[in-house]
Amino acid sequence: xxxxxxxxxxLLLAExxxxxxxxxxxxxxxxxxxxxxxxxxxxxxxxxxxxSHLGIQILYDMLNSWEDVWCERVYSPWVDMDRIMREASxxxxxxxxxxxxxxxxxxxxxxxxxxxxxxxxQILDLSGIPYYARERSDADPIxxxxxxxxxxxxxxxxxxxxxxxxxxxxxxxxxxDCYLENRKQGxxxxxxxxxxxxxxxxxxxxxxxxEYYPDGTVSAMKxxxxxxxxxxxxxxxxxxxxxxxxxxxxxxxxxTTQDRVTLELQRGCIRGCRFCQAGYLYRPVRERDxxxxxxxxxxxxxxxxxxxxxxxxxxxxxxSGLAELIDFLITECKSQxxxxxxxxxxxxxxxxxxxxxxxxxxxxxxxxxPEAGSQRLRNIINKGLTEEMILEGAATAFExxxxxxxxxxxLGLPSETEADIxxxxxxxxxxxxxxxxxxxxxxxxxxxxxxxxxxxxxPKPFTPFQWAPQATKEAFLDKAYLTRKSISSQLNxxxxxxxxxxxxxxxxxxxxxxxxxxxxxAILEVYRKGCIFDAWSEHYRHDVWMETFKENDVDISFYTxxxxxxxxxxxxxxxxxGISKEYLRKEWHKARSAAQASSESEQLVTPNCRExxxxxGAASFRTGICVLDKNI
Amino acid sequence: MKVRIKFSKTGxxxxxxxxxxxxxxxxxxxxxxxxxxxxxxxxxxxxxxFAAPLGVGLTSLGEYFDIELRTAMDEEAIKERLNQVMAEGxxxxxxxxxxxxxxxxxxxxxxAAYEVTFAEGTVLPDGWxxxxxxxxxxxxxxxxxxxxxxxxxxxLKPLLYDSKVTEEKxxxxxxxxxxxxxxxxxxxxxxxxxxxxxxxxxxxYICRMETYGLNGDKFVPLSALTE
Numbered sequence: 001x002x003x004x005x006x007x008x009x010x011l012l013l014a015e016x017x018x019x020x021x022x023x024x025x026x027x028x029x030x031x032x033x034x035x036x037x038x039x040x041x042x043x044x045x046x047x048x049x050x051x052s053h054l055g056i057q058i059l060y061d062m063l064n065s066w067e068d069v070w071c072e073r074v075y076s077p078w079v080d081m082d083r084i085m086r087e088a089s090x091x092x093x094x095x096x097x098x099x100x101x102x103x104x105x106x107x108x109x110x111x112x113x114x115x116x117x118x119x120x121x122q123i124l125d126l127s128g129i130p131y132y133a134r135e136r137s138d139a140d141p142i143x144x145x146x147x148x149x150x151x152x153x154x155x156x157x158x159x160x161x162x163x164x165x166x167x168x169x170x171x172x173x174x175x176x177d178c179y180l181e182n183r184k185q186g187x188x189x190x191x192x193x194x195x196x197x198x199x200x201x202x203x204x205x206x207x208x209x210x211e212y213y214p215d216g217t218v219s220a221m222k223x224x225x226x227x228x229x230x231x232x233x234x235x236x237x238x239x240x241x242x243x244x245x246x247x248x249x250x251x252x253x254x255x256t257t258q259d260r261v262t263l264e265l266q267r268g269c270i271r272g273c274r275f276c277q278a279g280y281l282y283r284p285v286r287e288r289d290x291x292x293x294x295x296x297x298x299x300x301x302x303x304x305x306x307x308x309x310x311x312x313x314x315x316x317x318x319x320s321g322l323a324e325l326i327d328f329l330i331t332e333c334k335s336q337x338x339x340x341x342x343x344x345x346x347x348x349x350x351x352x353x354x355x356x357x358x359x360x361x362x363x364x365x366x367x368x369x370p371e372a373g374s375q376r377l378r379n380i381i382n383k384g385l386t387e388e389m390i391l392e393g394a395a396t397a398f399e400x401x402x403x404x405x406x407x408x409x410x411l412g413l414p415s416e417t418e419a420d421i422x423x424x425x426x427x428x429x430x431x432x433x434x435x436x437x438x439x440x441x442x443x444x445x446x447x448x449x450x451x452x453x454x455x456x457x458x459p460k461p462f463t464p465f466q467w468a469p470q471a472t473k474e475a476f477l478d479k480a481y482l483t484r485k486s487i488s489s490q491l492n493x494x495x496x497x498x499x500x501x502x503x504x505x506x507x508x509x510x511x512x513x514x515x516x517x518x519x520x521x522a523i524l525e526v527y528r529k530g531c532i533f534d535a536w537s538e539h540y541r542h543d544v545w546m547e548t549f550k551e552n553d554v555d556i557s558f559y560t561x562x563x564x565x566x567x568x569x570x571x572x573x574x575x576x577x578g579i580s581k582e583y584l585r586k587e588w589h590k591a592r593s594a595a596q597a598s599s600e601s602e603q604l605v606t607p608n609c610r611e612x613x614x615x616x617g618a619a620s621f622r623t624g625i626c627v628l629d630k631n632i
Numbered sequence: 633m634k635v636r637i638k639f640s641k642t643g644x645x646x647x648x649x650x651x652x653x654x655x656x657x658x659x660x661x662x663x664x665x666x667x668x669x670x671x672x673x674x675x676x677x678x679x680x681x682f683a684a685p686l687g688v689g690l691t692s693l694g695e696y697f698d699i700e701l702r703t704a705m706d707e708e709a710i711k712e713r714l715n716q717v718m719a720e721g722x723x724x725x726x727x728x729x730x731x732x733x734x735x736x737x738x739x740x741x742x743x744a745a746y747e748v749t750f751a752e753g754t755v756l757p758d759g760w761x762x763x764x765x766x767x768x769x770x771x772x773x774x775x776x777x778x779x780x781x782x783x784x785x786x787x788l789k790p791l792l793y794d795s796k797v798t799e800e801k802x803x804x805x806x807x808x809x810x811x812x813x814x815x816x817x818x819x820x821x822x823x824x825x826x827x828x829x830x831x832x833x834x835x836x837y838i839c840r841m842e843t844y845g846l847n848g849d850k851f852v853p854l855s856a857l858t859e
Contacts, residue, residue, distance in 0.1 A: 002720070004644060009834035012689050017647035025659070025719055251659060253652045305659030305717075336662075337670050360674050 005093035005100075006084075014081045018254045019047035022073075022095035025251040026303065028060075029096060030070040037176055039063055039071045039106040040094045040141070044119035045535065050075040051250070052258035054312065055110055055147065059168045061246035069176065072096040073250075074107075076119045077126065079533065085126055092126035101127040105179065107141040108164075111149035114512035115505060115535035117156055121527040124159065131524055133161045134206060138189050142179070150203075151234075151281055152461040152572035155515035155523060157205035161189075162196055164203075165575060166235030167267070169243050171201050197228040201235035203575070204228070210517055210571065216558055218516065221574040233576040234281075238623045240267055241289035245296055248303045260308035260341065261300045263293055265322075269314035270609035270625060272616075274382045274591055275371070275410065277460040278314055280579050283616065285609060286624035290321030294328050301338060309333070310341040317346040318610070326354050346385075347393035356400055362445070365404035366397050372413055373423025379603040380594045381413055382587075387427065394431050398438045404449045405431055411479040411500075412457040412471035415595035421479055425486030425496075428452050432492035450492075453499040454483055456506035460513050461572045462579060464587035467564040470510045476503040504542035505534065511549075511559040516571035522552040580617035633704040634730035636737060637714070638855050640693045641686065645721035650685040656719070657697065664713040669700040683737040683843050683854060684744060684808045687815065694744070694842035696854045698730065698737045726855050734858055740845035741854070743793055744808035746816040749801045751835040757827065761797045767823045768795045775822040788814055788822060793851070805851075808843065 004011070004021060011017035032038060041060055043050030050056065056073065063071035072094035077085055085092070091100040101107055107127070109120055124131055129140050136143075145153060145160045146168060153163045164171065175196060182192040197204040207225045212218055223230050237243050249261070268285035269278065297309055309329065313319060329340050340358040345351040347366055355364070368390050372378045375387060394405060409424050428450045435448035456476050459465045471479070480500045487498050512519070526548045533539040549556055564570075566585060573581065587606065594603035606614055609625050619626035641653070648656065658678055661668050670676040683696035707727040714724045734740075750756065757763075767773070773788040791814045794805035804816050816838050824831050844851040 002644060008689065009832070011647055012834065017688065018652065021644045021647050023644050023719055023721065025717070253648045253656060255655070302663065305662035307658070307662070337676050
């Protein structure tokens, strides 16, 4: 019987003890005496969130498929257990072996959102690993960062020994072999890191120095060692149909956010929405072979016993084998009582037909993400969704029985005017009107429900809007107020509900997303003042963040509301995600001139990758859509 | 075909709550490819009925649930298949075919036997076994039930059917029916309070040894109650 790291009484005091005991179906036990490398993979948030992440499952499966590696999992102890572990001085442990993280060779942390940065420090702290990489000894694990936030790792660069930039499937074997070789030679930590820095995709922050102009902007990023690249190019899988995939994913005992089999259809997105970081980072689009996916689906359902399967990708409607795959799944799943969940589908006749087959129309809702209230602004952000498409989709859906619509918008997009904001209420109103026009009184099931939600725009690295200023907190509040006013002045206002996201954390997210190395001391200070779980609004303490920035002479407006010059060197420019800065600048200029245009017809929009290649730079990877005959 | 399944829940699995155990078995049955029957409706669910919920922190050697199969299958084969897909700490002990007339697991529960042991290093007062025996022999055993929802006085005596006290462990047979059940921890708490001793709940290990139903006026394990 496995011995747990936590005593019974601690576990029984905690909210959900199952978060800390491991033992899940398909979790991997190995003999630590006979495995050369021990790796702990961490998602720095609570278990239910972390366990829902596909990336960790992929790496867990791949690393454990190697005989000489035992890969385990660790998540942020929730605040109740955090307190218990501190009071009782219990070091953070991995779920499988229940051994302290500090005994491991590697601690790999996936960094999915900026608001988890203090949780990274919590993980290091509870593990007894020094915060700053330069203070670690040979006895400490090598701390690796991966995931989307590593495309600007600079604010947290000092806390990591190395970052793996890009998709994890490609370079881990090489990295681990390099580690084993160094150990055989009796090499030091620094010697390993130097060797690692020569592996493609690996960024070792200590071997680079950032220099600044007097105005605070970056003047240069210089490699400090021989033979390491000045720019780090992202890693990616060439052929996503022939790579590893977790066919026996770990099945949690408790309900998690994604409590189902996840089938990843493709990587990347053909659409060039100018605010969307994922749309640029994961180019080019690479589709998984539909026959491979069919096989995966059956095997994963058998190996887990899940009652639900979910299709995952940035834009599932763009997957070319979608109709065939869904037909297959519907036939397969009906007999097995398996549910199918279909997020991120564009609403059209095809998707409505499919959705009506797999879900209860009365209970489910339609989702549109127009992102902006007016066609003018949608053109500026290159969101290829028109009002006609939305109204037509809604009409078809209402006829088929739907009566709930969710709408997602962003406030504070570049060049936004009051008219654009009023457009949100007007669009919602028009959708409601369509309902009352298409559905005769006797067929109505009460009022139509329109739920409009707004979040605040956060400019992100590697998007055309990386140059754009963010609106101030005060402006955000005004915009939310205007939105509310525009909705409540509509004829159908009683059918429309309005939700908005908090402003405070959107400001912080912007600082961290476009920050540089000078932020690290402030982040550590905020953590020391007791902040963790910033992504959870009930734990987020904006005043502490702002006060600490001030104490550390960080002027947040430098990162948020400042408009960047065209030729400014960004802290993340040394990372090469495959998209050229020139291309992003061209898109930024296109957006700006679209904002000046006197009519919608004069606004230039950018076609998607399938319509016409725009030469963004991703073709240099020579794979996916870039090498297909894509002009239709 | 209806089948009654007896399983044990030991080790770290004691931290998994009742609802999560139900979800665990729903998936296990699918992994084991047992052709279970589903209810009708838009969101069909497996036809499955659990006997008495077991609190988090307790282990058990006598848990039960019933399932209904769409196609008949040998009981031993069900046991074998399920045991191949179990997590460490859960084992299928017995599978028994039920007559169509048999009551479901939950409705059949009348009593449960528990064994209470003490964590290493727990200090108990001299002569506690005699004191406990005397406590359990009283004509009435008052207990103040206090939870976030209830505060009331209970008499545990009529719900306590049998007991045996030794230095190593305490055996308690108590009512476990859905109407009138009591938890063994009530009995132990009431006793320690009566002799003015404070013992942390966490130093008591409680294991459910068996779950019983009534056959006439005799308690029989649920696995023997198949008619």
